[in-house]
Each structure stands twice: as structure tokens, then as C-alpha cells.
Amino acid sequence: MNETTPTTTPAPLWTARDAAAATGAASGGDAAWTATGVAIDSRKVAPGDLFIAIQGPNFDGHAFVGKALEAGAAAALVGHAPEEVPADAPLLTVGDTLAAMEALGRAGRARTRAKIVGVTGSVGKTGTKEALRHVLGAQGSVYATEGSLNNHWGVPLSLARLPAGAAYGVFELGMNHAGELGPLSRMVRPDVSVITTVEAAHLEFFASVEDIADAKAEIFEGTAPGGIAVLNRDNPHYGRLAAAARARGLRVWGFGTHADAEARLADFSLHATCSAVTAVIGGERLQYCLSLPGKHWVMNSLAVLLAARGLGADLATAARSLSTLQPVKGRGTRKRIHAAQGAFTLIDESYNASPAAMAATLEVVSRIDPGAGGRRIAALGDMRELGDRADALHAALAEPLKAAHVDTVYCSGPHMRALFDRLPPAMQGRWTETSAELAPVVAAEVKGGDVVLVKGSAGSRMGTVVELLSSLDTRREEDSNGKPTASPLLSARS
Incomplete structure (x- = not known):
């Protein structure tokens, strides 16, 4: 008897009728379509998606409606019918497509019975969001923000993608301005x-x-009455945030080393590839293995478990799930690169950077021993949005780099010049204006046994360095334990 693998049909997400009712749209063409997804980028449209033509500062989605429909979009949400689109095309026409996407997102939120957690913070919000996705996914169906879709486009888009039957929803919320x-x-x-x-x-x-703390506290404005605010009890701004939460009638649960923290760190040991943690959460003593290294991840794990408890998930099961947590692309992924000059370890932290994140990452690097004859190398790009203090904050990285026993530092970007000039000559590798110029320099200098950290804000495009170093691999990719993985080499820019 021949057996075939059954295909999985995506569950319906929006019917034409429901989408029109949510957005107040006028329907055209086939009014009986069903969408299984929502997209705003025509290059990423999957068959069955509802394509929303957003007009941005550099593009107008209406120019890509035809392409989206050709790619299999079930319908398009538009402000007007593009000339090249057939008259009978399945369109929903509204006055403002961004406002309509927000309405669709609100309707998606209103119809679900999922328990919802929102995550923000100056550092660690994407990793915490992904950790929550992981631990909650072991206990029920979970939907979480993809990537870093955390702004005024990404959040309503993510809500519009929320399946009505999900048990949990995890949403990342970002900002760089008050309000x-x-x-x-x-x-x-x-x-x-x-x-x-x-x-x-x-x-x-x-x-x-x-002022940053006050802007972060805006997350409490929409938190459900009687809901829970999970806050870093060790942060200097805890009192300010807790007062803002309580003013809106929320319960405050703290995490950290503080004696009064609801999730209290009792003991931990850090290793090159993992951490062992003992914590007391809601009076329950837990011991668990955290598969990601670094004290910053130990702290984040407390927030994850506290939030899971607040959503009604089983705490012990959530803690066990942390032993299989994987790093997010561009935020700590490790690869063993088998180059012609010898094998070296590549740590990809190319997606984001801040002074606190730099310090946390360097602490992790300090625990990784290079191979025979190898060195600790850091290739660093500018940290963005630091204002008048940018040069001083970049230069201040010299001490954490020394403390991490980094041997050679390569820098790109105007602000990283301040760091490069502060370094002792023995640590100075090379400074370049751009990451494109730096990539071949690092690739030419790396040798077997090295541990190479690549880190910078996304805008500094340090993913270019990661790409070139990855391209040196002459074998299939391996994970940090030397075991072959099924994933291809990183090829996309961060």
C-alpha cells in the first residue's frame, strides 16, 4: 500500500465579508474569497494572502497590487484601483489603507480569546518575545510577532495575522519617540x-x-484593567515604572536579584554555551537549564517565566522548555566556519546594538575560549540613535573590550572611530568608514581558532561582514557544539 504525506491547508484567517466589515471597505470582483494570511510586502506574498497596499515615504504599495495578485494573493486592500489591475480583481477599497489595516488589527484582537502579552524594553525585547513564543508554544497554540514588526505598521499587521483560535499571543512593541x-x-x-x-x-x-522610562511606561495605557506589569526589579527606574503601572490599576511583578522580586534569582552559573539557574518564582523554587549563555539571558528568563505564569501557563513546564531555546538570527547565533585558513567560530550579533547590549555580549565572549593559536576578535559597527553622547559612549566600550580579553578590534562607522582611537595600539585592527569596506579586511585577517564577534545596530549593516565570513565556509554549517544543522548559511542582510 502506497502512503502519501498529507498536505496541510492553512486555516482561514479572513473572509471577504469579515474583512470588509472590519475595515468598512467596498468590495469589488470576487466577493467570496478567503484569506489565509496578510501581507504588505509584495515580495513576500504567499498564495492566499490579503495584500494591503500601504503608501510609505519611499514607495506606494498600489504599484505592486498586480504583482501581489499574480503571486496568488486572495485579494488586495486598496485606496484606489490601480490602472493595470483587471476590473474584476478581488479588491477591498477604503479611504486610507493604513487606517484600514489598524481597523483589521483591532478586529483581530477583538475576536480572539487568546491570552496576550506585550513586550517592550531598551534591550532584549525581541529575544524575550521569541522565548515566550517558545515556552508558551509547548503548552498551546501560540502566535507571535514575526521578526521585529513592532512599529505603527508592524503591530496592526501582526494583530491582523492573529488566528482567532490561538491560545496565546505575544507581541513586541517598539518606539524611539515619546507618544x-x-x-x-x-x-x-x-x-x-x-x-x-x-x-x-x-x-x-x-x-x-x-524620559525613556516614561515612554516605555506608555505600554500600560492599553494593558487590560487588573492586568500585570512585569518589571526589572533591579533597574534604577523600577520605582518610576511601578508607580506608572499602579496608577492604571495594574498588579506589579518584579524580577531580578532583589529580595522582594516575585521572580527572584537565587543562584546561577554561567558557561560558554548555557547557564544553570535557580530561581524562586511566586514562592516556587525552580532549577532549570537555559540554553543561551550570559547573565542578560538569565535575567530575561525570569521575565519570561513570570509572564508565562501571569498568562496562566504551567511554570515548571515553561522552565523546562528554556533548555531548548534557540538564539534569534542576528542576535547571538553561532556558526563554526570551516575556512581554508582553518576553522573559526562566528558570533552573529549584527542586528542590534546599544551600550548595555554591547557589554552583555562581551561578557559572553569572555567565556568562550579560542582554539589553538586563536584570538578573540570583535568587528563592531556604530550604535545608532545615541545623540550628543554617541562618541563618548562608543569610546567607553574600550574598557569592556579589555575586560573581555578581546585581542583585536575592527571598527566601522563615524562613531566607532572614537572607540578605535581609545584602544591600545595592540588591540587596534582597522577602522573603516563603512561595513562594506570592513568586511574584506576582517575576512583576510581571520584564522583558525579565532572567535569572531560581529555586532552593530541594524543601520550599520554589519550583516555584510557576517555574509562574507560565512561565505568562507567550505563545509556545511555546524552549530556551536559541532553538530551539523539543516539550515543554510546565512545569506540575508540584517
Whole structure:
């Protein structure tokens, strides 16, 4: 008897009728379509998607409606019918497509019975979001924000993609100006809101770190009445955030080393590839293995478990799930590169950077021993949005680099010049204006046994360095334990 593998048909997400009712749209063409997804990028349209033609500062989605329909989109949400699109095309016509996407997102939120958690913070929000996706996914159907879709486009798009039958929803909320987080929170309406930490990030747009804390506290504006605010009890701005949460009638649960923290770190040991943690959460003592290294991940794990508890998930099961957590692309992934000059370890932290994140990553690097004859190398790109303090904050990285026993530092970007000039001559590799110029320099210098960290803000395009170093691999990719993985080499820019 021949057996065939059954194909999985995506579950319906929006019918033409429901989407029209949610957005107040006028229907055209086939009014009986069903969408299984929602997209705003025509290059990423999957068959069955509802394509929303957003008009941005550099493009107009209406120019790509025809392409989206050719790619298999079930329908398109438009402000007007593009000339090249057939008259009988399945279109939903509205006055403002962004406002309509927001309405679709609010309708998606209103119809679900999922328990919802919102995550923000100066550092660690994407990793925490992915960790919550992982631990909650072991206990029920979970939907989480893809990538970093955390702004005024990404949040309503993510809500519009929320399956009605999901048990849990995890949403990342981002901002770099005051007044941005509140509207996003009011759309998401989280039952639990997590602020990972408040640090010196986005200083270009804020007069002080206290102002950043106030902007982060906007997440409480949409948090459900009687909901839970999960806060870093060790952060200097905890009191400010807790007061803002309580003023809105929320319960405050702290995490950290503080004696009064609801999730208290009792003991931990850090290793090159993992951490062992003992914590007391809600009075329950837990011991668990965390598959990601670094004290910053130990702290984030406390927030994850506290949020899971607030959503009603089983705490012990959630803790066990942390032993299989994988790093997010561009945020700590490791690859063993078998190059012609010898094998070296590549740590990809190319997606984001801030002074706090740099310090946390360097602490992890300090625990990784190079191979025979190898060195610790750091290839660093600019940290963005630091305002008038940018040069000083970049130069201050010299001490953490020394403490991590980094042998050679390569830098790109105007602000990284301040760091390069502060380094002792023995640590100075090379400074270049751009990452494109730096990539071949690092690739030419790396040798067998090296541990190479690549880190910078996404805008500094340090993914270019990761790509070139990855291309040196003469064998299939391996994970940090030397075991072959099924994933292809990283090829996309971060």
C-alpha cells in the first residue's frame, strides 16, 4: 500500500465579508474569497494572502497590487484601483489603507480569546518575545510577532495575522519617540506587559533616561484593567515604572536579584554555551537549564517565566522548555566556519546594538575560549540613535573590550572611530568608514581558532561582514557544539 504525506491547508484567517466589515471597505470582483494570511510586502506574498497596499515615504504599495495578485494573493486592500489591475480583481477599497489595516488589527484582537502579552524594553525585547513564543508554544497554540514588526505598521499587521483560535499571543512593541508606544498598546490590549529594562538607548530623541522610562511606561495605557506589569526589579527606574503601572490599576511583578522580586534569582552559573539557574518564582523554587549563555539571558528568563505564569501557563513546564531555546538570527547565533585558513567560530550579533547590549555580549565572549593559536576578535559597527553622547559612549566600550580579553578590534562607522582611537595600539585592527569596506579586511585577517564577534545596530549593516565570513565556509554549517544543522548559511542582510 502506497502512503502519501498529507498536505496541510492553512486555516482561514479572513473572509471577504469579515474583512470588509472590519475595515468598512467596498468590495469589488470576487466577493467570496478567503484569506489565509496578510501581507504588505509584495515580495513576500504567499498564495492566499490579503495584500494591503500601504503608501510609505519611499514607495506606494498600489504599484505592486498586480504583482501581489499574480503571486496568488486572495485579494488586495486598496485606496484606489490601480490602472493595470483587471476590473474584476478581488479588491477591498477604503479611504486610507493604513487606517484600514489598524481597523483589521483591532478586529483581530477583538475576536480572539487568546491570552496576550506585550513586550517592550531598551534591550532584549525581541529575544524575550521569541522565548515566550517558545515556552508558551509547548503548552498551546501560540502566535507571535514575526521578526521585529513592532512599529505603527508592524503591530496592526501582526494583530491582523492573529488566528482567532490561538491560545496565546505575544507581541513586541517598539518606539524611539515619546507618544509612540501608547497607541500600539491600546491596539494590542495585553493582559500582561513586560518591560525588560530601561537603558541609554534612543538618546538622540530623549533628554534623559528617565524620559525613556516614561515612554516605555506608555505600554500600560492599553494593558487590560487588573492586568500585570512585569518589571526589572533591579533597574534604577523600577520605582518610576511601578508607580506608572499602579496608577492604571495594574498588579506589579518584579524580577531580578532583589529580595522582594516575585521572580527572584537565587543562584546561577554561567558557561560558554548555557547557564544553570535557580530561581524562586511566586514562592516556587525552580532549577532549570537555559540554553543561551550570559547573565542578560538569565535575567530575561525570569521575565519570561513570570509572564508565562501571569498568562496562566504551567511554570515548571515553561522552565523546562528554556533548555531548548534557540538564539534569534542576528542576535547571538553561532556558526563554526570551516575556512581554508582553518576553522573559526562566528558570533552573529549584527542586528542590534546599544551600550548595555554591547557589554552583555562581551561578557559572553569572555567565556568562550579560542582554539589553538586563536584570538578573540570583535568587528563592531556604530550604535545608532545615541545623540550628543554617541562618541563618548562608543569610546567607553574600550574598557569592556579589555575586560573581555578581546585581542583585536575592527571598527566601522563615524562613531566607532572614537572607540578605535581609545584602544591600545595592540588591540587596534582597522577602522573603516563603512561595513562594506570592513568586511574584506576582517575576512583576510581571520584564522583558525579565532572567535569572531560581529555586532552593530541594524543601520550599520554589519550583516555584510557576517555574509562574507560565512561565505568562507567550505563545509556545511555546524552549530556551536559541532553538530551539523539543516539550515543554510546565512545569506540575508540584517
